[in-house]
Amino acid sequence: MTLTLLQAVKQRTKARQHIAGERDNLSETDVLIGLIRVIYPEFSKPVTESTFKTNTSEYKKCKISAGTYLPFGVDSVIDSFDDRVKNEYHNPLKAMTTFVNNFLEIGTSADKDKRLVKALIELVADDESIEENRQFYSSVDGQPLLKNELVALSEVCLQSFLLGIWHFILVNRKDNLIGAATYLKWHKPPEEPRGKWIFIGPNGVSVTRNIKINIIDAPIENEATSTEPVLGAQPTEQSPDVPKPVMSPKMTVDGIDPKRITVNNFGTVQNQKFISIETMNGDINL
Numbered sequence: 001m002t003l004t005l006l007q008a009v010k011q012r013t014k015a016r017q018h019i020a021g022e023r024d025n026l027s028e029t030d031v032l033i034g035l036i037r038v039i040y041p042e043f044s045k046p047v048t049e050s051t052f053k054t055n056t057s058e059y060k061k062c063k064i065s066a067g068t069y070l071p072f073g074v075d076s077v078i079d080s081f082d083d084r085v086k087n088e089y090h091n092p093l094k095a096m097t098t099f100v101n102n103f104l105e106i107g108t109s110a111d112k113d114k115r116l117v118k119a120l121i122e123l124v125a126d127d128e129s130i131e132e133n134r135q136f137y138s139s140v141d142g143q144p145l146l147k148n149e150l151v152a153l154s155e156v157c158l159q160s161f162l163l164g165i166w167h168f169i170l171v172n173r174k175d176n177l178i179g180a181a182t183y184l185k186w187h188k189p190p191e192e193p194r195g196k197w198i199f200i201g202p203n204g205v206s207v208t209r210n211i212k213i214n215i216i217d218a219p220i221e222n223e224a225t226s227t228e229p230v231l232g233a234q235p236t237e238q239s240p241d242v243p244k245p246v247m248s249p250k251m252t253v254d255g256i257d258p259k260r261i262t263v264n265n266f267g268t269v270q271n272q273k274f275i276s277i278e279t280m281n282g283d284i285n286l
Helices: 002-008 015-019 028-039 049-060 075-087 090-103 112-126 158-172 176-185
Strands: 155-157 212-214
Touching (some): 002 028, 002 049, 002 112, 028 090, 075 090, 075 158, 090 158, 112 212, 155 158
Parallel strands (some): 155 212
16 A cells, blocks of 8 residues: 555655755655554654664565564554454544645645545455455445445545555555565666666556545544534535535534535535555555
């Protein structure tokens, strides 16, 4: 998933800003820390940056499944994350919302968010190792979706979609080394010493239908705090008709009156199911 996800990261700052000591906090290590905090909110940035940078590079290239600072091999961390996704969905969804806001480019003319969703759907559809009855917790209300439901989606909530994929990978594809061959297949080697590998992997081109991307535009809080929870959705493409938003029965938005939430330029959200998947098995690499 990390490989595909990196293609949707926000634009980096110019080199002169790095020289001046400014950081954009969008490096590959920053992105991985953001993903780790979705599953382990208390995770602290390692003091030894060089070691963590090495861990990040090797994890991305599927050379390791865990490392000195990578908690992916810690059963208690993964088991706890799995339990929260299945029983306290609003909490990991809130964490994924923070990740998307901090790192991903959404709603721009580049359509990075839409390309990301299509690429992941394409990967899931083509991965025969994923059983048809496999469940993905990618619905905005936390209900699981089957593989065939995921790959047929025409409207998704980006945060729920990515959360379901990340959960699937960590729980069902723990052996990251399986994806090593896929990494080589999806990249063009650098032409110069110490140059960067160029990503040539899936881009969702086989998914020709239009997919509407909805974005949660405020932090999610516990559904128990309100009897009329709301999902604020912000579309990434223009729509001539903007219907009134529909309240989701599972979530509220922190600090906003549910009756005043608006849906910008996009359709309504009403108990829609959204699915996401990741590949660690050779066909799908997040």
